[in-house]
Amino acid sequence: MRSALIRVSGVVQGVGFRPFVHRMASKWGLRGYVKNMGGSEVEILVEGREDQIANFLSSLFTEKPPPAKIEELSLREVPPSGSIEFSILPSDSSPKLPSMIPPDIAICEGCLAEIHDPRDRRYRYALNSCAWCGPRFSMMERPPYDRENTSMADFPLCDDCLSEYGDPGNVRRFHAQGMSCPVCGPRLWLEEPSGLRVDCDDPISEAASLIREGEIVAIKGIGGYHVAALATDDGVVEELRRRKDRPQKPFALMALDLVTVERFAEIPSREIRSLLAGPERPIVLLPERPGSGLSRLVAPGLNAVGFMLPYTGVHHLLLEEVPDGVLIMTSGNERGRPMCIDEECARRRLSGIVDHILQHNRRIVNRVDDSVVRLTAGRVTFLRRSRGYAPSWIRLPFRLERPVIAFGAELQNAGAVAFEDKLIPTQFVGDTDEYENLTYLERALEFLVRSYRLDLSEAVLAADMHPSYSSRRLAELWSMERGMELVLVQHHHAHAVSVAAELGVDGDWVGVAVAADGLGYGLDGTLWGGEVLKFSYRGAERFASLTPVPMPGGDAATRRPPRMLIGVLSTFMGDDEVKEILRSRGIVDHLPGGEGEVDIALAQARSGAPMISSVGRVMDAAASLLGVCHVRTYEGEPAMKLEAAAAAADPLEYSLVRRDGIVRVDLRRTFESLIERREDGVPALAGAFISSLGEALGSAAAEAADSLGVDLVVASGGAAVNTLFISAMERALSESGIRLVLNSKLPPGDGGVAAGQAVSAGLGVPSYERPRATPPQ
Numbered sequence: 001m002r003s004a005l006i007r008v009s010g011v012v013q014g015v016g017f018r019p020f021v022h023r024m025a026s027k028w029g030l031r032g033y034v035k036n037m038g039g040s041e042v043e044i045l046v047e048g049r050e051d052q053i054a055n056f057l058s059s060l061f062t063e064k065p066p067p068a069k070i071e072e073l074s075l076r077e078v079p080p081s082g083s084i085e086f087s088i089l090p091s092d093s094s095p096k097l098p099s100m101i102p103p104d105i106a107i108c109e110g111c112l113a114e115i116h117d118p119r120d121r122r123y124r125y126a127l128n129s130c131a132w133c134g135p136r137f138s139m140m141e142r143p144p145y146d147r148e149n150t151s152m153a154d155f156p157l158c159d160d161c162l163s164e165y166g167d168p169g170n171v172r173r174f175h176a177q178g179m180s181c182p183v184c185g186p187r188l189w190l191e192e193p194s195g196l197r198v199d200c201d202d203p204i205s206e207a208a209s210l211i212r213e214g215e216i217v218a219i220k221g222i223g224g225y226h227v228a229a230l231a232t233d234d235g236v237v238e239e240l241r242r243r244k245d246r247p248q249k250p251f252a253l254m255a256l257d258l259v260t261v262e263r264f265a266e267i268p269s270r271e272i273r274s275l276l277a278g279p280e281r282p283i284v285l286l287p288e289r290p291g292s293g294l295s296r297l298v299a300p301g302l303n304a305v306g307f308m309l310p311y312t313g314v315h316h317l318l319l320e321e322v323p324d325g326v327l328i329m330t331s332g333n334e335r336g337r338p339m340c341i342d343e344e345c346a347r348r349r350l351s352g353i354v355d356h357i358l359q360h361n362r363r364i365v366n367r368v369d370d371s372v373v374r375l376t377a378g379r380v381t382f383l384r385r386s387r388g389y390a391p392s393w394i395r396l397p398f399r400l401e402r403p404v405i406a407f408g409a410e411l412q413n414a415g416a417v418a419f420e421d422k423l424i425p426t427q428f429v430g431d432t433d434e435y436e437n438l439t440y441l442e443r444a445l446e447f448l449v450r451s452y453r454l455d456l457s458e459a460v461l462a463a464d465m466h467p468s469y470s471s472r473r474l475a476e477l478w479s480m481e482r483g484m485e486l487v488l489v490q491h492h493h494a495h496a497v498s499v500a501a502e503l504g505v506d507g508d509w510v511g512v513a514v515a516a517d518g519l520g521y522g523l524d525g526t527l528w529g530g531e532v533l534k535f536s537y538r539g540a541e542r543f544a545s546l547t548p549v550p551m552p553g554g555d556a557a558t559r560r561p562p563r564m565l566i567g568v569l570s571t572f573m574g575d576d577e578v579k580e581i582l583r584s585r586g587i588v589d590h591l592p593g594g595e596g597e598v599d600i601a602l603a604q605a606r607s608g609a610p611m612i613s614s615v616g617r618v619m620d621a622a623a624s625l626l627g628v629c630h631v632r633t634y635e636g637e638p639a640m641k642l643e644a645a646a647a648a649a650d651p652l653e654y655s656l657v658r659r660d661g662i663v664r665v666d667l668r669r670t671f672e673s674l675i676e677r678r679e680d681g682v683p684a685l686a687g688a689f690i691s692s693l694g695e696a697l698g699s700a701a702a703e704a705a706d707s708l709g710v711d712l713v714v715a716s717g718g719a720a721v722n723t724l725f726i727s728a729m730e731r732a733l734s735e736s737g738i739r740l741v742l743n744s745k746l747p748p749g750d751g752g753v754a755a756g757q758a759v760s761a762g763l764g765v766p767s768y769e770r771p772r773a774t775p776p777q
Helices: 017-027 050-062 109-116 159-165 203-212 234-244 258-264 270-277 313-319 343-349 435-451 470-482 491-503 555-559 561-569 575-584 594-606 615-625 637-645 668-676 682-708 723-734 750-762
Strands: 002-011 031-036 042-048 069-077 086-088 188-191 217-220 225-230 252-255 283-287 304-308 326-331 356-360 372-376 379-384 404-406 416-419 422-425 460-464 486-489 511-521 527-536 539-546 611-614 655-659 662-666 712-716 739-742
Touching (some): 050 069, 203 217, 203 356, 252 258, 252 313, 258 270, 343 356, 372 723, 379 750, 404 750, 416 435, 422 750, 486 750, 491 712, 491 739, 491 750, 527 615, 527 682, 561 594, 561 615, 575 594, 615 637, 615 682, 637 682, 668 682
Parallel strands (some): 217 356
Antiparallel strands (some): 002 042, 225 326, 252 326
């Protein structure tokens, strides 16, 4: 007779793992117990013969529930306790082995079958879930994952559900913490934005009827509210854009099934089909089919549309009753503000956007936006890592010297915490220059700090170097109020570290990174965004960059691409030449101040404008020059539309020159070619320009890699999702036998910056080259 104490971490709470352990222990004739622990792990005691325990351990891996993930298992022999049966014990709030907080899981086939079966007691119960599916993180107050620690504590189980809960033979409902039924569970109703309830027998059918008639309806979901509307009616979509004050940013779509998706878009591979239909259910950007029938206003100026499949019973039942089985399903928020998560916010903030609201009375504890992914040069890349993935951790190949709380960047932000060998990004937060998003970032970080019981006396804070970022100011406030050390990590170094951490290189590795984005505060006090770095986790040195160009009006140039074009052209043209280019192409008409604004921008460009070496900003300039985009209404819009307009083409001419001790990519000749070769057409020129950027930075990175003797380069930053850019870079590197690696578990954009900050600060204070230029006043 042997007795073994086993602790298991991974995704093992909220996924039916304890009931599964009970079944396996009974199957192999073992005695003992299983219980949840406060670190989101599971503790198991088994007593029996050695062969029984061996069979039990094997079955933990081979027969575990579909959503469960075992990352770590520890076992030690202990004296037998004399147990006479195997039991599921009440949870223990003390943590012994940190484990993952379970993310939200799409409705499973079993629950879906029940809500479609007229003979089942859960027929059309749209909030159906079981041990294998449903909301998890979004309704958790604290670990361990037990009903009383979630918003389901508001709904005591009825006798029928209690019977299922206590039945070991009921695979999906035995000890299922989030289960319910129409008798005891959360309920749906339809209301007007004022809160006045609509008298109807079936709120979902009534909502579907209203949508068919052209109404716009808000829907309370798992992690927040969606706004639903017809996707094939120009008039409806135009009205939705007017109400949301969202002139150009694409809307996400939800389709009933894969067959429906394929009527409107191309699914390029088996991997993407699996991703769409998997338990995470992200939005996936797909090439739109010609003549798809979707409104041209769903994704203006783009050639890809974002599709997701339904992940709740509400979504399934709704989509079954609308034309074509497809709807716009966009976030329920006012422009720039976080998504609503409660009835009061929906009534107050969405009343000017929607005609009706489909509500339910299960509280949303943690806001969780939909995740978004795309293909970049054949690789799946995150644009937003949130529902279905957050707050799962990423394992590091080494242990950090201290815990870290990282505040990230500013736009499209997320935070992160890290301790031991675990990196845990928060869910997507958004633009933290908006106060409500900033407080949302703080709450998301506080949740992880509490859940993993991080000792603030041992932890450090990490933030971006940019002195004006709200996220940095929040970190500074934490530092002052809590007496904690604050470590500032350079923006592009954090991008580079995020890839290295994913890749699993050890703590002493030194490599090369291409960091390409809109902007980040540089080590010399100027703005960077097209950089080649020699770096390690503990520091970075600038090896190459785009040649800096003026940014007339500062932030005004990010909103008005013609200003950025003026800045670029001013570096190799006289004022009259610049004006003639703008007049002849009608670009002047897209500046609110017309010719006068051109004069002001030229004066700014030649005296005192911030200098920037950014891939994103020169793409903005090219987008304006080619007539693709003259106003930026959402983050990354000009670059996205430039990519959508582009066709594969050979790069244009550029030069690599050494100035001020670093290699500079000079794009003057590149822009001259865009002007001279106008007859080549926009697709060819857009593709050639993007390829020029990728090839130039790839060539500079190859030179840096050769100087270090490494055969691998990492690339990150918001521009590192552009297929033409990455493909050109990859070709340039492959000529030198160098492999290119991108982010695959984190967003390459600023949503991954906090992860890089956390890893770098967790290994000490990063060391950087000394600034070589005087920061501008």
